[in-house]
Amino acid sequence: MPDIIRNGVTIDDNFAEAFPMSGTGILITAPNAKWARQAALTMTGFATSVIGCGCEAGIDREVPPEETPDGRPGVRALLFAMSSKDAEKQLVNRLGQCVLTCPGSAVYSTVAGEFEIKVGDALRQFGDKWQMSKVVDDRRYWRVPVMDGEFFCEGKVGLTKKSVGGGNLLIMGADWEKTMRATEAAVSAIDGVADAIAPFPGGIVRSGSKVGSKYKGMSASTNDAYCPTLRGVTKSELDADIGCVLEIVIDGLTDKAVSEAMRAGLHAIIEMGPEQGAKRVGAGNYGGKLGPFHYHLKELLP
């Protein structure tokens, strides 16, 4: 089937293949936006891929004071893992080490999922029996005394098993600058989509992987078909005009959030055009047999 061209950008007739994940989200508030963001950044650090980090996490959006339960500036962070048990373990660990420790922070549930995981009900023990519980509107919260006042944390947060991880876009351009320009535009468009995150550094991954390796015991290795420096010596997917490939990986609380995020990213890249940005956009998959969610690029076009 011929490739599709929009505004001079070639769109591969291909699809992204994604997997079900357990997703959860929290709202972190603080006396000011700086410290709310700092807590969220620290909590979502080293959370790019489930392979090595145990979970994938990122900042969904900043929440203005009018919308938060305590009227302070907030940041919503999402966390995804392969099982609800992993999600619980990662969330409790990260909250305990990164948010409980962050000055001024408070934590609230922001996901109405089918399940609930204990968060404050676990962290409260830091209070050494000085913690106090408060039930407001049928939700339990914990007040844990800490050195700057009180850490305030909701007892349980929602978790959904209907999350999707692994939506992706492969952005290909003439050189690093142009490809990066298009990819950054796509990431900022994806930032505007609710319930979806791009967990890699700045939302971008440059070391896309294929399944398997020539080394024993390595489950993934560099995606040589998309490495521009190997274009002549391997079975490359790249034409002569491509000098750089960057990937955006997207996790979302729902199937719809992932497709909306991919659509927003794709539109931003197409809008920029090949002169300033990317020449071609593709998507990664494993033949369609592994993941139940398929996002066909041609269905997301403007």
Add this chain to the structure above:
Amino acid sequence: MKPFTFTLRQEPPQRVDLSALTPDRLAGKSVAQIEAIEIGVTRISTKVGDLFKVSEGDLKTVRYEGGSARFDLLGAKLLPGFEIHVEGDVGAQCGRLAKGGRITVAGNAGPHAASGNLGAEVEIKGDVGDFLAGPLAGELAGMAGGRVIVRGKVGERAGDRLRRGILIIEGDAGEDLGARVIAGTILVLGEAKGRVGYLNKRGSIVLARGGCFGSTYVDCGAHELTFARLFARSLRDHSASAADLLSRKLRRYGGDTAVYGKGEILTPD
């Protein structure tokens, strides 16, 4: 749809037990059957029909046109999703052991209002007698959930043995407010007379006007508390002045150190 209405014909000749007149117990009964329900508490018979004109309507809301200080146990064991409104006074134990729903009383309430409340929202526009939300004699805990708002003043021992839930008293409170509190929250916007929070274990008592709380309450300094901000938002629709009180910087007195001592009295700094 119009509410199910009981219109008072005359002042009851004796105290009446209205616990049988909650929506779930009225469901499926005809007006004649309802009028035949015995509500007197002495050997002399008093039936619903003797006191009230019964007009059928949507049982989601039961309305009393006219009240009396002899209306005992009104809305007892009320279930979630139902509402009772009284255009007048009520007697003792209004909303006793209510599991949920909403009770509003336009007049005054007697003693033990919202006693052992488990989750109902009870609003009393007038004054309330002693033992608001408290346990009956011999019971180990008082109110264990829900929200009670009193626009007027309350008698002695309000919030006795409170275990969970929120009490908002917009007027003054009598002696021994929040005695033996286990947990939960009490807010008083008027004056709390005499001893406050006697043997308080883990409860929060928020007073608009400070005072001396005795040697077993220890000053822990003034703080901006995040939980108070959340409470303020939650209470704003029910009581703007309670929300304002919670939005202020509060001085924390930890106690009662004569017992468990994990509770607190909070007053504006």
